[in-house]
Amino acid sequence: MTQRRVFGTVFALESAIAGFVFLVVLALLGYALLRRRATRGTPVTGQPERPVLEKYYVGVLTAFAVFLVAWTAWQNHNEHRPPRTAPVTVDVTGFQWCWKFSYPQSPVKRSVTGTCRGKDLPTLVVPAGRPVRLRLTAKDVIHSLWIPDLRYKMDAFPDHVNTFTLTLDHEGRWRGRCAEFCGERHYAMDFWIKAVPPDEYDRFLHGQPLAGAAA
Template sequence: MESAVAAFVFLVVCALVAYAVVMRRAGRQPVASRKPERPAFEKYYVGVLAAFAVFLVAWTAWQNHEEHRPPDRKPVRIDVQSFQWCWKFSHPQSPAHRSTTGTCRGNDLPTLVVPTGRPVELRLTSKDVIHSLWVPDLRYKMDAFPDHVNTFTLTLDHEGRWRGRCAEFCGERHYAMDFWIQAVSPEEYGRYLQGQQIGAGAGTAA
């Protein structure tokens, strides 16, 4: 919607500029008004600007509300701990206290396993310095700070596996601080919480 409004305003401005240029080239000379003030026109102009400003503010507030609407279902909670230089993903709702970590060296990358079709609440913190969880293909990014928890909720509607990485320079092995995020069916996720393995790339169970 914002793009449509911006495009409309742009076209109106272009039309007015084109009209002014055409009239100028046509040799039409503007005639100065003899009235020192035009209160009716000024009130109309201010009213249109005020209405447009109110519309933009109201529309932006409504869109923000829709984007941050609380999930209909209780989200799956996953605790994410970053450290130099890898990740640990813990599932506190797992009967088996499932957690996954790795060394982020070679192919030893941890996998963040999430269910499809359900909201997932990620709670991020750091063990040492500032890190940043980033999944470029899914456009998710959130900083992780020591002694602080950042939270955001995501929902993946189809199964798949995507590579994530740290987006905050955190030391000499920052470049290798990658991980996988893998979305599986709710049934497979339930088996995973019970301690069963999923497909390749699940990391090291702890």
């Protein structure tokens, strides 16, 4: 999936750069401490500044910062390219303490919800290979829809709609959670997201059950 690929690429590169900078700073600090001990007792040079060295230092830091900002912005642009085909729409409502998924394009006004107790978890059904626009809101307090394996997360606010588009390029089922503390049963506010073939999704919109499931 695009989101997971972009997140993995950005995280790996930024972690490598951060690790490199940390090791360089640690090495310079160790060198300075050892050199200080080796020259203990020698007169101080009296030179308060080293302008050339400081210019190199500032220049390198600036170059790293400009690269990271520009490269991250470019990756973010690639991640959020407009879909080539019109996305299907799913309305997502978080409430204490579960989820409701409504399908406004369904001729039978299909919706799925649950209690989030035990195995009674609602399933967000989406078509594989097609863009899906999720419209998130909350009924009571702030919640956050989070799919850890796919690297998707967005807050759901009362009286407000947040929107993002995802495309799952193959069939499968993944566990989702609420990532915003919302009360005593926050820990149990899980759901499933299931990508099914487009023809099965169309049958689901018309009220037919999923193959091998009761969603």
